[in-house]
């Protein structure tokens with residue numbers, strides 16, 4: 631691990647500081663969950679996520695959007711947390727740590743972490759598109775490779791059940807956003823892992839931490855929109871870097 635990063639972490643421990651970790655799709659890449667902005671060759675690769683993850687897309691063709699989300703849910707269900715997810719759960723046992731994720735999967739939780747904020751919601755927190763009622767029932771069946779799946783219906787109003795994610799153009803859930811800004815404001819060290827830093831307001835959290843005097847460390851194999859403002863960058867994948875850091 632880069633010496634400067636080891637020193638920054640040691641300083642945080644010595645001074646009784648707090649870590650805030652901001653994760654993005656990259657931390658789940660080594661579990662086999664494709665990122666939005668990386669390359670992938672799925673059956674969906676010719677679709678643009680930015681045009682599926684909107685309320686307009688849903689209104690236009692709910693079965694296409696639900697089919698895409700059912701495919702993503704199935705990928706997550708079939709995937710396992712990787713060494714990066716597990717290292718963060720370990721680290722939280724030893725140092726005060728808040729975990730803020732942009733991911734809609736549940737791999738942090740399945741690795742044993744408490745997630746303080748899912749700023750973009752959760753795939754499996756299903757609710758009605760019209761009345762917002764939570765859908766408590768089981769998930770419908772999904773045949774691998776299906777492109778269109780007719781969404782389930784709300785038991786209260788009959789409208790369609792949508793995934794519990796934040797779509798482009800939608801507001802972030804207040805409680806998650808409050809928890810995220812609180813974590814960024816009160817940390818002394820922020821780890822930014824596997825995010826392209828292009829989706830706001832989440833991408834503004836490292837700047838919030840930095841304004842309060844925190845050291846910002848980026849872990850990402852590629853340069854990002856946040857790299858220039860990080861105090862240290864570590865060009866490694868999450869599953870390689872985080873276990874070294876946690877050790």
Ligand SMILES: NC(=O)c1ccc[n+]([C@@H]2O[C@H](COP(=O)([O-])OP(=O)(O)OC[C@H]3O[C@@H](n4cnc5c(N)ncnc54)[C@H](O)[C@@H]3O)[C@@H](O)[C@H]2O)c1
Nearest residue numbers: 654655656665666667732733734735824825826852867868
């Ligand atoms: N797993 C998920 O829940 C998931 C998957 C795809 C997209 N999304 C959603 O898409 C939005 C996309 O923004 P984003 O910034 O999170 O993702 P993004 O797709 O825009 O960027 C992914 C980033 O991860 C980096 N990366 C790739 N492999 C990595 C690895 N092994 N280790 C560390 N970093 C790696 C890439 O270089 C890139 O910077 C988010 O809002 C998120 O909700 C979520």
Ligand SMILES: [Zn+2]
Nearest residue numbers: 758761784787
């Ligand atoms: Zn309803």
